Amino acid sequence: MQVYLVGGAVRDALLNRKVIERDYVVVGATPQEMLSQGFTQVGKDFPVFLHPKTQEEYALARTERKSGKGYTGFVCDASSSVTLEEDLLRRDLTVNAIAQDNLGNLIDPYGGKRDLDNRLLRHVSEAFSEDPLRVFRVARFATRYAYLGFTIANETMALMQSMAESGELSTLSAERVWQETKRSLLEKTPHVFFTVLNQAHGLNDWFAELESNLDAAIATLKTAVALENAAKENFDKSGQLETKPLETKIPESSSSGTTTLIIRFTALLAHLNEEEAKRLCNRLKVQNQLSEIVILACKFKDFLLNTQNSPADLLALFNGCDAWRRSERFTLLLKAFAPYAHYKDLDWQRQQEHIENALSAANQVNVQDIIATGVKGPAIKEALNQAKLDAIASIGE
Template sequence: MQVYLVGGAVRDALLNRKVVERDYVVVGATPEKMLSQGFTQVGKDFPVFLHPKTQEEYALARTERKSGKGYTGFVCDASSSVTLEEDLLRRDLTVNAIAQDNYGKLIDPYGGKKDLENRVLRHVSEAFSEDPLRVFRVARFATRYAYLGFTIATETMALMQSMAESGELSTLSAERVWQETKRSLLEKTPHVFFTVLNQAHGLNDWFTELESNLDTALASLKTAVDLEKAENESFVKDTSSETPLPESSDSETARLITRFTALLSHLGEEDAKQLCSRLKVQNQVSEIVILACKFKDFLLTMQNSPADLLALFNGCDAWRREERFTLLLSAFAPYAHSKGVDWQEQQKRIENALAAAKQVNVQDIIATGVKGPEIKDALNRAKLSAIASITD
């Protein structure tokens, strides 16, 4: 029984990047032997075990044979006779097919180290084409390592194009595609993900609404990244700190919402709904995107009327969902900037109008004797008057 460190941990260490998690492959073992040593089995489709102390993943060396469509259509062989080289051969990219033994020696049968040095993402074997999810994974890796100058090998891009044109990408689950998309959106250069998919002819199945105006979408996404960078630099300057505070999960979600909103804000409401529905985007994100697309004309117009502002507040339910509305205004900033709008001034105007309208008390209106359906009309008239008093 031999244990090797594999995959991302080896790759990132060679790139001098922080190693977040470690995965191991075990050669010459059986499930029974792993269990007898205190490991806990967690893999359903193939034997993966958690170390009794570190909880790190240890997978038995395995081979895979295509048996059906999609990324789940594989037959696995995880017998004790499978070699390390056979296990590495099934992996997607050469840079992910490097192993390291307990003494620090690299086992690199497919030239991954050289490709790392040359900044190339290259498929290990033709079996790459058997898993359509790899088109999205390569796009994500290209996004993550774009700042280091990585490119995709010509033959790998050709293979990705062939996979996209075969229709296999449509067999993927929405959850898997969204997961790759979400992770890419949070990288330093998220626009690379969509640029690569476009080059691979891979937008059609999942992002068809972006195809006709991709340049506009990516320009807005880049603006979102630039605004974040400027805000972060301002924070560091103001606090005289060399490093910003660590991100919370809430701030990461806000960043995801802002970037995805920036990407889709040029779409119409129905197109945005279709794309979010197809990807099964969580409501917390899709609600903001769809509101941005629905009300973008109201949001962009600097001299909109009190009636338009009231329609905006009512349509977004800003009365009961003020936190969501605030997030919408923040997420809309990149698109507004890309359209040349002074968003700081516009956002202040909208927020002041909302604050004035919220001062209207429905109980005061009822106290005047208004009843039934007339209450809503009277309330809207009072809110309109309050908005007009500060916008005229």
């Protein structure tokens, strides 16, 4: 039995990037031998085991043969006779098909180290085309390593285009496509993911709504990243955020990663109308916490952009977003809308302050005070709305 470190850990170490997790391939072993050494089996489709102490993954060397459509249609052979070279051959990219033995020696039968040095993402074999998810994976790797100057080999891009045109991308599950998308959106240059998919003719099945206005969507996504970087730079210099659109308090329940994802995805989709945004989010099965913000931004963007909103317009905005009961969500909406407002050359700091001041004024209205005047029944709602309108109007006086 021989054990090799494989995949991302080898790749990232060669690129001097931090290694997050380590995966191993085991050659010449059977499932029974792994279990007898204390490993726990977790793989359903093929034998993957967790180390009894480190909990790192150890997979038996295997080959795969296409047997149906999509990314699940494979027959797996994980017998003890499968060689390391055969296991590496089934992998997607040469840079992911490098192994390392326990002495630190590289086993690199397909030129992955050379491609790393040349900053090239290239498929290992024609079997690449058997798994449509690889189109999205390559787009994600191109996104992750764009800052290092990586590009996709011409022959690999041609293969990705052929896969997209075959219709196989539509066989993927929404969860797998969204997972690749979400991870890419959190990289340093998230726009690369969509640029690559567009080059690969891979937007139509899952991101059709973006195709007609992709340049604007990408530009707004770049704006989101630029605002984040500016805020971080100001924070590093002063110890506190100086960029008003990004200093709004975010609900404590939202992690920084979730907030970043919401802002960037909203920036990407902000050029769509409400129905287009709903279709795209539903297709990808985007979680409600994110899709709600995106859809609200697309539905109310004209109100959010309009510096001449009447008190009635602002009240309609607050009612439509349920800013009274969902104040934290509304705060997050304003934060997520900032990149689109900047793309539109709006003085968002002033507009955001105006909206927040109007909401604060309206929130000062107490329905109990209205009831105390003797107003009853359905007239209470009408009187409450009028009092809120008057309060909003007063902030401009």
